[in-house]
Amino acid sequence: MSRQDFRGVDYFDTDGLLTDEEQMVRDTVRSFVSQEVVTCIEEHNREGTFPAHLVPKLAELGLLGASLEGYGCAGMNAVAYGLILQELERGDSGLRSFCSVQSSLCMYPIFRYGTEEQKERWLPAMAAGEKIGCFGLTEPDHGSDPGGMVTHARKSDGGYVLNGAKMWITNGGIADLAVVWAKTEDGVVRGFLVEKGTPGYSTRDQKGKFSLRASVTSELLFQDCLVPESSLLQVEGLRGPLSCLNQARYGIAWGATGAAMACYDEALDYAGTRIQFARPIASFQLVQAKLAWMLTEITKAQLLNVQLGRLKDSGKMRPQQVSLAKRNNVRIALQIARTARDMLGANGITDEYQVGRHMCNLESVYTYEGTHDIHTLILGQDVTGIAAYS
Ligand code: TGC
Numbered sequence: 001m002s003r004q005d006f007r008g009v010d011y012f013d014t015d016g017l018l019t020d021e022e023q024m025v026r027d028t029v030r031s032f033v034s035q036e037v038v039t040c041i042e043e044h045n046r047e048g049t050f051p052a053h054l055v056p057k058l059a060e061l062g063l064l065g066a067s068l069e070g071y072g073c074a075g076m077n078a079v080a081y082g083l084i085l086q087e088l089e090r091g092d093s094g095l096r097s098f099c100s101v102q103s104s105l106c107m108y109p110i111f112r113y114g115t116e117e118q119k120e121r122w123l124p125a126m127a128a129g130e131k132i133g134c135f136g137l138t139e140p141d142h143g144s145d146p147g148g149m150v151t152h153a154r155k156s157d158g159g160y161v162l163n164g165a166k167m168w169i170t171n172g173g174i175a176d177l178a179v180v181w182a183k184t185e186d187g188v189v190r191g192f193l194v195e196k197g198t199p200g201y202s203t204r205d206q207k208g209k210f211s212l213r214a215s216v217t218s219e220l221l222f223q224d225c226l227v228p229e230s231s232l233l234q235v236e237g238l239r240g241p242l243s244c245l246n247q248a249r250y251g252i253a254w255g256a257t258g259a260a261m262a263c264y265d266e267a268l269d270y271a272g273t274r275i276q277f278a279r280p281i282a283s284f285q286l287v288q289a290k291l292a293w294m295l296t297e298i299t300k301a302q303l304l305n306v307q308l309g310r311l312k313d314s315g316k317m318r319p320q321q322v323s324l325a326k327r328n329n330v331r332i333a334l335q336i337a338r339t340a341r342d343m344l345g346a347n348g349i350t351d352e353y354q355v356g357r358h359m360c361n362l363e364s365v366y367t368y369e370g371t372h373d374i375h376t377l378i379l380g381q382d383v384t385g386i387a388a389y390s
């Protein structure tokens, strides 16, 4: 069976928990991924290039800013948005990253904190895939602790002067617009919309990655970069960027489940056809135990996602619940990818199969949007009332 024939994994009839419309969105994205993504992704991963030709197709399907209302966006509910990301990451975490950053980390802050002028200017063009966005929070010396950021914005005639650097920024080098978080002179974190081509703003792509190779990751550099007052977002403090992370982390919980489903599907197929000791390896108890464990974890993650989505749609979702889902689903996806890689033997280390690529990609997903440890501490604080970050 080729990976174009992906049938999905649905052991507990989670489809029965979805509306017809949600299933239709999922099926549309699933066939797009089968026809257009899995057919080219290994080549892009090998070459370390982003499949930019897919952006207009993502836009045409209404997948950019899909959960936002108005401004050319599709206005889908949270469950449909999650299903989109699940299917995209079944193809590749890098493609899901592109979509997450565009939708949750660039369009969302403009939608939530932007002026009407900023919304009109950017959202329709971003939904149409004509403009690409990125989100600059992490710095070389401040990752898990973004509150320590040193990038700063000094008030000047008609605007702000930015100085500093951001690192590990998805879409950085291809972005027309960067949402950049910096501290003003009073030490308050503010968000700025910085356009490509602004004097003093430059990017440098990060090379040598063994993970997310089909995604652009860049440094953003600001040297006396003057941005107009009109570039400021209407939110103050760290809650600005952290509220955007809630949206993106939500999508990652779904996305990682999609990568896990792809790995399980490939391992199950391989086990049925690979003969050792004159029998398919699927007939060995140890192999069946691995498959049973994978299926169980995927099923639990799917149920978690649907309920999280329903909570989000009803306005009841808490950030700590997002942390639980991101933390759990990425961890099990990474373990499933490693187990699938093991089950494919030597074939598992070549890009003739997809499990090795998913496994390497998921190492990044485990780290970004809050590391596994940070989400552990968020949950620990929630249940004990005691912060244990320092
Ligand atoms: P703390 O003092 O707890 O909070 C500061 C202010 O923020 C509020 N807040 C939140 N608001 C909304 N949503 C949340 N999840 C929030 N968490 C906190 C909080 O109420 C407070 O507000 P106020 O008004 O009282 O000031 O902040 P802290 O400095 O102690 O940090 C807490 C911690 C460690 C949990 C936080 O810094 C954190 O989440 N760190 C991880 C950093 C992270 O996730 N970075 C991700 C960068 S973007 C990325 O990785 C994109 S990859 C995308 C892709 O390619 O797919």
Ligand code: FAD
Binding pocket: 101, 134, 135, 136, 137, 138, 140, 141, 142, 143, 144, 145, 167, 168, 169, 170, 171, 212, 217, 364, 367, 368, 369, 370, 371, 372, 373, 374, 377, 388, 389, 390
């Ligand atoms: P560190 O914070 O230095 O952590 C190193 C280790 O220390 C981790 O194991 C961590 O869990 C542990 N640790 C840290 N603090 C504690 C603590 N208090 N207690 C216990 N353990 C702790 N950022 C953006 O802003 N925008 C992007 O678009 C973006 N895209 C990314 C794309 C990729 C491919 C990658 C890899 C990263 C991206 N990031 C982005 C950055 C990402 O968010 C950070 O890498 C992440 O937040 C972790 O920061 P760090 O790498 O500096 O690790």
